[in-house]
Amino acid sequence: MIHIRSKHMTQALLMGVTLLFFLGSDALATITYTDLYTLQTPAQFDSSSPDGNQIAAGGQTVGYGKQTATGSVFNALVWGDSSGNPVNLNPSGFVSSFAYATDGTQQVGYGSTATSSDVALLWSGTAASAVNLNPNGYYSSVAWGVGGSQQVGFANRYSTDTYHAFVWNGTAASAVDLNPAGYASSTAINTSGTQQVGYGSVEQGTHVTALLWNGSAGSAVNLNPAGFTASEAFGTNGSQQVGEGDGPSTGNNYNALLWNGSSASAVDLNPAGFDASFAQGTNGIAQVGDGYGPATGNLYNALLWSGTAGSFIDLQSVLPPTLISSEAYSISGNTVYGLASDASGNDYAIEWTIVPEPAGVSLLAIAGLGLLRRPRLQIQR
Numbered sequence: 001m002i003h004i005r006s007k008h009m010t011q012a013l014l015m016g017v018t019l020l021f022f023l024g025s026d027a028l029a030t031i032t033y034t035d036l037y038t039l040q041t042p043a044q045f046d047s048s049s050p051d052g053n054q055i056a057a058g059g060q061t062v063g064y065g066k067q068t069a070t071g072s073v074f075n076a077l078v079w080g081d082s083s084g085n086p087v088n089l090n091p092s093g094f095v096s097s098f099a100y101a102t103d104g105t106q107q108v109g110y111g112s113t114a115t116s117s118d119v120a121l122l123w124s125g126t127a128a129s130a131v132n133l134n135p136n137g138y139y140s141s142v143a144w145g146v147g148g149s150q151q152v153g154f155a156n157r158y159s160t161d162t163y164h165a166f167v168w169n170g171t172a173a174s175a176v177d178l179n180p181a182g183y184a185s186s187t188a189i190n191t192s193g194t195q196q197v198g199y200g201s202v203e204q205g206t207h208v209t210a211l212l213w214n215g216s217a218g219s220a221v222n223l224n225p226a227g228f229t230a231s232e233a234f235g236t237n238g239s240q241q242v243g244e245g246d247g248p249s250t251g252n253n254y255n256a257l258l259w260n261g262s263s264a265s266a267v268d269l270n271p272a273g274f275d276a277s278f279a280q281g282t283n284g285i286a287q288v289g290d291g292y293g294p295a296t297g298n299l300y301n302a303l304l305w306s307g308t309a310g311s312f313i314d315l316q317s318v319l320p321p322t323l324i325s326s327e328a329y330s331i332s333g334n335t336v337y338g339l340a341s342d343a344s345g346n347d348y349a350i351e352w353t354i355v356p357e358p359a360g361v362s363l364l365a366i367a368g369l370g371l372l373r374r375p376r377l378q379i380q381r
Contacts, residue, residue, distance in 0.1 A: 029356045033318045036349040037084035041065060048077060048086070050339055050347050054101040054145065054190070054281075057332035059349045061339065062089075062099035062107050074098060078107050078125065079349065089123050091130035097121060101145045101190070108143035108151050118142060120153050122170065133168050135175035141166065148193020154186070162204060163187055167196050167215065178213050180220035186211060190235050197233035197241050208232060210243050212261065223259050225249075225266035231257060234289075235281040235330075242279035242287050254278060256289050258307065269305050271312040277303065281330040286354075288328035288336050302328035302338050304354065315352050316340075326350065 036059040041048040045065035055061040060080035065088070067073045076099035077086035089107060090097045097111030107123040111130075119134035120141035133151060134141045141155035149170060154163040155177075164179035165186035178196065179186045186200030194215070199208040209224035210231040223241065224231045229252070231245030241259040245266075246252050255270035256277035269287065270277045275298075277291030287305040292298050301316035316326045319340055328338035336352040 029313075029354055031313070031315070031318050032353045032355075033315075034351045034353070036351055037079070037082050039063075039079050039347045039349065040084040040086065042077075042086060042088065045075070050079065051098075051100070054103075055329045055337045055339060055349060056102045056104035057330060057335070057337060058104045059337055059351060060102050060104050061349055062102045062109070064098045064109075076107070076109050076111065076121070076123070078102065078123070080104075084349075087126065089127050089130065091121070091127050094130075099123070100143070103146045103148070106146050106151070108146045108153070110142040110153075120151070120155070120166075120168070122146070122151055122168070131171065133172050133175065135166065135172055135177075143168070144188065144198075145190035147191040150191045150193050150196070152188035152191045152196050152198070154188065165196070165198050165200065165211070165213070167191065167213070176216065178217050178220065180211070180217050183220075188213070189233065192236045192238035195236050195238045195241075197236045197243070199232040210241070210245065210257070210259070212236070212241055212259070221262065223263050223266065225257065225263050225268075228266075233259070234279065237282050237284045240282045240284050240287070242282045242289065244278045256287075256291065256303075256305070258282070258287055258305070267308065269309050269312070271303070271309055279305070280328065283331045283333065286331055288331045288338070290327040290338075297324075299325040300327055302326040302336070302340075302350075302352070304328065304331075304336060304352075313354075318352065319350070323348065328352070 046068045048065035050061050050063040062078045064074045074096045075090035076097040079086045094111040099107050099109035110118045111121050112118050117140040120143035122131040123129050138155040143151045143153035145152045151168040155166050156163045163185045164177050165188040167176050183200045184204040188196045188198040196213040200211050201208045207230035210233040212221040213219050227249030228245040229247035233241050233243035235242045244254045245257050246254050254276040255268050256279035258267040274291040275293040279287050279289035281288050290300045292300050304313045305311050323340040326340040328336050330337045334354045338350050340348045340350045
């Protein structure tokens with residue numbers, strides 16, 4: 001079960017800020033942030049939380065609200081316009097639901113009825129659009145990610161902790177079991193629409209390793225780098241994969257990782273001075289995520305990389321001091337989408353725009369500044 005952080009949302013307005021970052025002796029990048037909206041809590045809810053693993057291009061994000069008056073019932077929510085008011089996605093006949101990811105048009109998560117276990121759900125912006133993705137013959141399922149026309153997550157055949165990664169194309173009947181041969185369990189976290197990423201373990205209860213698929217169990221590639229005990233892949237654009245790993249080579253701390261299709265291609269993105277970091281999304285050139293350490297007061301700072309640890313830019317430094325932590329989840333072109341929080345626990349949908357100067361300098365050329373909050377999706381090892 002994912003833990004929901006209780007909070008009360010209030011309206012706030014943040015002004016856009018533009019800063020110039022040196023890329024070299026004569027190159028600059030202009031970084032502008034925009035507060036898209038404050039995430040509001042509907043009147044019928046006691047609290048709400050953006051607890052997804054993704055905020056999509058355009059600024060749509062998902063989570064859930066809590067109604068203690070009706071027995072601590074949770075309802076899936078989607079935010080996506082300047083009002084900051086969410087749409088309740090809880091389908092008719094379901095007593096509870098949770099939304100975990102969005103691609104801007106579709107949302108995924110899971111829900112349960114009074115007589116059923118948890119089943120994976122797909123929405124297209126309304127409660128009435130809900131589709132039950134639970135594969136035939138399976139006890140329960142959860143959808144973690146969505147991209148293109150695909151949805152990914154896991155399902156289990158029995159009431160145990162043995163999970164198999166799954167990919168769907170909009171219906172329960174389209175379900176494909178991705179669990180690789182020789183693996184006790186696996187979970188798919190995200191998809192580009194053609195490629196899927198997540199993690200798996202050879203023996204139940206052992207360390208997990210990052211996995212990459214191209215639509216079938218037989219296509220699975222173990223991405224775990226040499227020197228790492230465990231790893232997880234969180235995002236892919238179809239050619240690059242990003243996530244995190246830990247082991248002897250990291251002092252057993254979480255380090256953001258970048259792959260290009262193989263374990264041997266792994267690049268450790270953890271910036272100098274950071275205790276931990278996590279990569280969440282990539283556009284094939286730049287990578288985004290977050291990290292923390294003493295320099296950040298151990299609060300999460302949104303980060304941008306262009307392929308190396310030394311290339312990082314701290315996106316938190318663009319935000320006003322009233323916002324004390326931030327996370328970056330996705331990147332589309334030169335635009336990064338994420339969430340930021342203030343000291344009172346209010347959450348804001350944030351858009352960063354990175355414009356390299358002079359014209360023609362790509363994100364690939366961005367060199368970082370030396371300068372925090374773990375992704376809300378808590379993976380259990």
